[in-house]
Amino acid sequence: MPGPTVKAPWLLARFAQAAVAAAAVADVFRAVTVRAHDLRPRDTPVSVSGHASQVYVNLMMVATVLFLVWFTRCRRIAQSLSPSPLPGSAPWAVFSWLIPVINMWVPRGLVLGVLRAHGPGAAGRRDRVLVNVWWATWIGHALVAALSGVQGQRTSLALLLVAEGLELAAGALAIAVIQRVTARQAAALGSALPVPGAASLPRLS
Numbered sequence: 001m002p003g004p005t006v007k008a009p010w011l012l013a014r015f016a017q018a019a020v021a022a023a024a025v026a027d028v029f030r031a032v033t034v035r036a037h038d039l040r041p042r043d044t045p046v047s048v049s050g051h052a053s054q055v056y057v058n059l060m061m062v063a064t065v066l067f068l069v070w071f072t073r074c075r076r077i078a079q080s081l082s083p084s085p086l087p088g089s090a091p092w093a094v095f096s097w098l099i100p101v102i103n104m105w106v107p108r109g110l111v112l113g114v115l116r117a118h119g120p121g122a123a124g125r126r127d128r129v130l131v132n133v134w135w136a137t138w139i140g141h142a143l144v145a146a147l148s149g150v151q152g153q154r155t156s157l158a159l160l161l162v163a164e165g166l167e168l169a170a171g172a173l174a175i176a177v178i179q180r181v182t183a184r185q186a187a188a189l190g191s192a193l194p195v196p197g198a199a200s201l202p203r204l205s
Contacts, residue, residue: 030052030055148160
């Protein structure tokens with residue numbers, strides 16, 4: 001069992017949530033700006049679309065690092081709570097998010113493994129639904145975005161709206177997953193939920 005000084009990583013969770021939200025919004029702005037440049041180069045210079053893309057890349061890198069730091073911390077806590085080993089090793093729990101193709105399905109199981117360490121039952125079923133919907137949305141966005149990239153300037157407005165709608169949905173669900181995992185750990189560790197800002201973030205019960 002964890003010692004009395006172990007606490008749920010709420011500060012890391014808040015930073016990760018903010019970074020995910022910023023990256024999702026920046027991606028929508030990037031996509032709209034790049035499309036505007038492709039269709040009307042004179043109205044939207046390449047410098048503007050390039051700057052929007054660079055901002056998105058930087059925010060996405062920050063969000064990825066913060067998410068992985070948060071997830072690594074949560075996994076370490078979950079291992080201390082679980083009577084059996086969690087799936088995968090500690091390095092694998094990080095690198096599997098970064099390896100192409102593998103990151104399409106392995107991380108989902110790792111997140112579920114962390115949540116299972118906090119107990120089965122009705123809460124466990126809700127955890128699976130949340131993670132599965134989040135993951136399906138994220139994969140859907142990746143596939144539609146890849147299709148948009150293949151079409152290039154021929155990308156339809158409808159396809160762009162679907163891709164960016166899925167991006168925003170995946171970001172919102174990622175924030176909810178971070179909230180859910182951290183709240184479950186707080187409950188398992190006997191910690192109280194933080195009062196400041198807690199009501200404004202997605203919570204599932």
